[in-house]
Amino acid sequence: MIKLAILGGEKAINAPLKRYNPIGAEELLAASEVIRSGNLSQFVGGWCDDFYGGPKVREFEEKAAEYFGVNSAISVNSWTSGLIAAVGAVGIEPGDEVIVPTWTMCASATAILHWNAIPVFADIDPDTFNISTESILKCLSQYTKAIMAVDIFGQSCDIDKIMQIAKLHNLKVITDAAQSPSAIYGHTKTGTRSDIGGYSLNYHKHIHTGEGGILVTNSDEYCQRLQLIRNHAEAVVKDLPNVNLANLVGYNFRMGEIEAAIGIEQLKKLDSLVAGRQKAAEVLTDFLGGLEGIKTPYISGASSHVYYVYPMLLDIDSLGVSRAVIVKALEAEGLRGLAPGYANIHLLPMYQNKIAYGSNGFPWSSDICKRNVSYQKGICPVAESFHDKFFLGFEMCMYQLDEACILQVCNAFEKIWQNLSLLREYSNDD
Numbered sequence: 001m002i003k004l005a006i007l008g009g010e011k012a013i014n015a016p017l018k019r020y021n022p023i024g025a026e027e028l029l030a031a032s033e034v035i036r037s038g039n040l041s042q043f044v045g046g047w048c049d050d051f052y053g054g055p056k057v058r059e060f061e062e063k064a065a066e067y068f069g070v071n072s073a074i075s076v077n078s079w080t081s082g083l084i085a086a087v088g089a090v091g092i093e094p095g096d097e098v099i100v101p102t103w104t105m106c107a108s109a110t111a112i113l114h115w116n117a118i119p120v121f122a123d124i125d126p127d128t129f130n131i132s133t134e135s136i137l138k139c140l141s142q143y144t145k146a147i148m149a150v151d152i153f154g155q156s157c158d159i160d161k162i163m164q165i166a167k168l169h170n171l172k173v174i175t176d177a178a179q180s181p182s183a184i185y186g187h188t189k190t191g192t193r194s195d196i197g198g199y200s201l202n203y204h205k206h207i208h209t210g211e212g213g214i215l216v217t218n219s220d221e222y223c224q225r226l227q228l229i230r231n232h233a234e235a236v237v238k239d240l241p242n243v244n245l246a247n248l249v250g251y252n253f254r255m256g257e258i259e260a261a262i263g264i265e266q267l268k269k270l271d272s273l274v275a276g277r278q279k280a281a282e283v284l285t286d287f288l289g290g291l292e293g294i295k296t297p298y299i300s301g302a303s304s305h306v307y308y309v310y311p312m313l314l315d316i317d318s319l320g321v322s323r324a325v326i327v328k329a330l331e332a333e334g335l336r337g338l339a340p341g342y343a344n345i346h347l348l349p350m351y352q353n354k355i356a357y358g359s360n361g362f363p364w365s366s367d368i369c370k371r372n373v374s375y376q377k378g379i380c381p382v383a384e385s386f387h388d389k390f391f392l393g394f395e396m397c398m399y400q401l402d403e404a405c406i407l408q409v410c411n412a413f414e415k416i417w418q419n420l421s422l423l424r425e426y427s428n429d430d
């Protein structure tokens, strides 16, 4: 038997995995042309043609609307900005409750708090890791005004069911599809079936512009409100007829021309970049599916998965080795990008202590918060137990995984799984 690296043997992965880099000659050329033009941004925060930005920003938005199959795409300087703009645009009021999964990146929830609304955390579906529709029903109250659905790891949430619930209870739906651009649900792209959706263009994601984000909507009203919030709304609304002033406090969420030019090139590559990652994930699934005690990603019938993260569940009790020891052994084999556990946003100190704005617990302590929303450990048992014990993610999007690489990753797992009995002893000694 080959000796485990953790016990002094050779590593299964002998060269570090290559960092993923989707930026190439096309982006270099596009960015240089913008720099040569001297026009790095053309936004004006006043009511004129350039209120909507320069030529690259507009071209990027047109191309994105076409790619995602929506009426409008609105670029922003980050997806966190995009989420804030979305919550404002759908008209969330102070004290309104918005249901959001706890298993997500923190910004999905802080965008809600930003408008002095109250995040209510829903648990996740144990197969897809996406927001559980059963849990949404339990989170509903007379104060619920919206659902922030998240397409986690690269697969759409159960958006049709969520839209049905929303229709029944008169709720708005925003989709945070930061991790899943180009993933399919039914015949549409993820992020496009709700009131507002969108994607991150941060450098950790499938395609990027360094920092950036893109909002999508089929509503002309929301499109206008998003454009206003992006660009100092309060300064220009006086020039607009019949405008609903609620939440038109504006910011500078504008994207620069260089980022937009890069975004245009990145969008062209998105399908092929994702196809490469899907191929690597299939090899992993074929291999890991044959090992005892690993549950490989579940893909629901209507969906494709774009594997921002490759999610696994370990049957820790039957394996008899803790997740920490498995991770330590895999890391010793040279594997990086392992995520033992994921977010439980409700357990962050801000929610545990209910201190957000100022030091007196605003908004929870104020009159606008109409009931005591619980963030106690125990409200999201699936997400909590996955985080504490069973979940193991492989952050695929961090690496350029060609065939040789992915086989090495498989070898690392195989070595560990062939030596589980040794690791059981190792755990006992540890």
Ligand SMILES: *Cc1c(COP(=O)(O)O)cnc(C)c1O
Residues within 6 Å of the ligand: 078, 079, 080, 081, 104, 105, 107, 108, 150, 176, 178, 179, 200, 201, 202, 212, 213
């Ligand atoms: C990355 C990410 C964000 C934030 O996007 P930024 O562009 O980094 O601001 C929000 N939600 C989810 C689920 C993410 O993965």
